[in-house]
Amino acid sequence: MMISYADSALSVLPPLLAITLAIFTRKVLLSLGVGILLGALLLTDFSMIGSGEYLANTVSQLxxxxxxxNSWNVYILGFLIVLGMITALITVSGSARAFADWAKLHIRNKRDAKLMTMFLGCVVFIDDYFNSLVVGSISRPITDRYHISxxxxxxxxxxxxxxxxxxxxxSSWGAYIIALIGGILTAHGFADAGHLSVFVQMIPMNFxxxxxxxxxxxxxxxxxxxGPMRQHELNALRGNLFDETKGQPPGATTDLPEADTGKVIGLxxxxxxxxxxxxxxxxSSGADSLAASELPFSVLGAFENTDVxxxxxFGSLVGFIATVGLAIQQKVEWSMLVKGMVVGARSMLPAIYILLFAWTxxxxxxxxETGKYMASLATDNIPFALLPAVLFVLAGVTAFSTGTSWGTFGIMLPIAADMAMGSDSSxxxxxxxxxxxxxxxxxxxSPISDTxxxxxxxxxxxHIDHVVTQLPYALITAFISIVGYTVLGFTGSLMAGLISCSVLFVISIVILHFWAKK
Structure with a gap:
């Protein structure tokens, strides 16, 4: 029998312990494992047999x-493996080196390399998983060339x-959010509101x-x-692009031969x-879902109902076939291709292990029910003007603790709407x-976030190097956002909130500039 902790602070202990251990020990799998074990013990009232059965059932359900x-998990793992093979084959074919040589003539310095990566990240917006892995594969040869950590x-x-x-x-995120918001607006009597137009109105509010x-x-x-980023960048200037004392990071394919026949088109x-x-x-999958529900086709509707x-x-499989075909056309030896596939698939294993533990x-x-407990902290005793800022903080803590944005959206958006309708619908x-x-x-x-x-x-x-180096920048932006939501709450003016954020942003950039130059 499972014990409920929906109204108990104990529900926060497993993720809090896992995150704290991960940050201090830098051993992600061990930390996640300890958090999983504590959670299983709590759920089964510290029954060893019950915990073992619960964990076996939970892991098998992955x-x-x-x-x-479980098609979602299996397809995501398959996507990782295939993308690892594609990346390795691009390296083996010599196309990555050819692209780096080409970029050396067109990308003049480190700044251009970083801006190019950011531009690609903004262009490839259909899904966050897709963005991170594909843009990383494209950009890594260039950022390595210019000693960017x-x-x-x-x-x-x-x-x-x-x-x-x-x-x-x-995007997969936008479609999911629009679907959630549409249901919330309809439930509160705003059935005539255009869900897409509402989403667009919210963009400048997403500080x-x-x-x-x-x-x-x-x-x-x-x-x-x-902060820690500065040390990593200094190490990169000396040729250490990552901390080699921790071994090879996920996705690394450094032990691969490279053909001399590579072309930029091969990447x-x-x-x-x-x-x-x-x-x-x-x-296509979204259209099939719409047809099954006898709904008219639209691009937005397809994205709302797609199977990401x-x-x-399947998109990665098509890309894999194209990569192999181009490598053969470039006369890459079969032995090199096979080695590339094996090394590429193996390079994704560390990421797969972490993902499996994170999903568990x-x-x-x-x-x-940690998320419900975190959401319940938004009590009626908080002044209404502070609610936007309080909801920002609570959503942040919930996503940090649970490692999921989408889960936080599902829990917190209805609560936010109910609170607004109970006070000021505007x-x-x-x-x-x-x-x-x-x-x-x-x-x-969050170290346990799949993104x-x-x-x-x-x-x-x-992984933990990324978490620690990104944290100062995330906290700076969070502080700016909290101030913006506080101003917005007291004034009711989006413009006032944006202006306060902009002023703080400029001040932060000036401070960061002087800090970076020390």
Whole structure:
């Protein structure tokens, strides 16, 4: 029998212990394992046999659930493995080196390399997983060439993944949020409100996403390297792109031979095919879902109903076939191709292990109802003007503790809407935007977030190094956002909130500039 902890602070203990251990020990799998074990013990009233049975059932459900394959997880793992093979084959074919040589003539310095990566991250906005892994594969040869640390690359990937997706209506995130908000608005009597137009209205209210992108632009353009990031960048200048004392990071394919016949098209064409194939499968699966429900087709409707994981997997298979075909056309030896496939698949194993542990603790946290407990902290005793800022913080803490933005959206958005309707319905959109903003902030900071894990993988950076180096920038943007939501709450003016954020942002950039130059 499972014990409920929905109203207990004990529900926070397993994720808190896992996160604290991960930060201090730098051993992610061990830390997640301890958090999982504590959660299982809490749920079974510290029964060893019960805990063992619960863990066996939970782990098995990662692959086989409700008498059927757990397609979401399996497809995501398959996507990782196939993308690892594609990356390795691009290296083996010599295309990555050819691209680096080409970029050396067109990308003149470190700043251009960082801005190029940020630009690609903003362009590839259909899904955060896709963004982190694909843009990382494209950019890594260039950032390595200009001695940009893998931690900096991971920061760029992470800060253009969720922030771009959460404000882009034509993305897996945008479609999911629009569907959630549509249901909330209809439930509160706003059935005539255009769900897409409401989403667009909320974009400038999403302070964390907007200002994290602006901060990233300034960090990339002006080398505002502070805290742990500064040390990683100094090490990169000496040729140490990552901490070699910790071994090879996920996604690393350094022991591969490279053909001399590589061409730039061998990198760009497979990635382009991968992107277009993935978009095709996303629209196609969404269209099938709409047809099954007898609903008219629309692009937005297709994205709302798409099967993201299968689209990523099948899109990657098409990209893999194209990569192999181009490598053969470039006369790469079969022995090199086979080695590339094996090494590429193996390079993704560390990321897969972390993801499996992260999914397991997410399941445990779900059983403990940690998210509901965090949401319940928003009491009626808080002044209404402070609610946008309070919701931002609570959503951030919830996403940090649970490692999921989407789960936080599902829990906190209805609560925010109910609170707005009970006080001032004109503040509904700012309060909903505060939840979206806070969830992305918490997701950015959490070591158990799958988006954070895959950003580390895409950059081939040690996971905790990415978490620690990104944290100062995330906290700066969070502080700016809290002030903005406080001003918005007291004035009821979006413009006043944006102006206060902008002033603080400029002050922060000046301080970071002087700090980085010390």
């Amino acid at each position: 692959v086989w659930k409700d008498a059927a394959l 893998r931690a900096k690359l991971a920061y760029i990937l992470d800060s253009t993944a969720a922030p771009v997706c959460v404000i882009s209506p034509v 964390y996403a907007v200002f994290s992108l602006l901060l990233l632009l300034c960090v990339a353009a002006f080398s505002l390297d502070v 760009f064409l497979p990635i382009a095919i991968l992107v277009f194939a993935t978009v095709y499968f996303m629209v 994981s299968s689209s990523l997997f 603790i997410a399941s445990v946290i779900g059983q403990l 503040m509904m959109l700012p309060m909903l935007a505060a939840v979206l903003s806070g969830a992305v902030f918490g997701d950015h900071c 954070t894990i895959l950003s580390s993988t895409g950059a081939s950076c040690h």
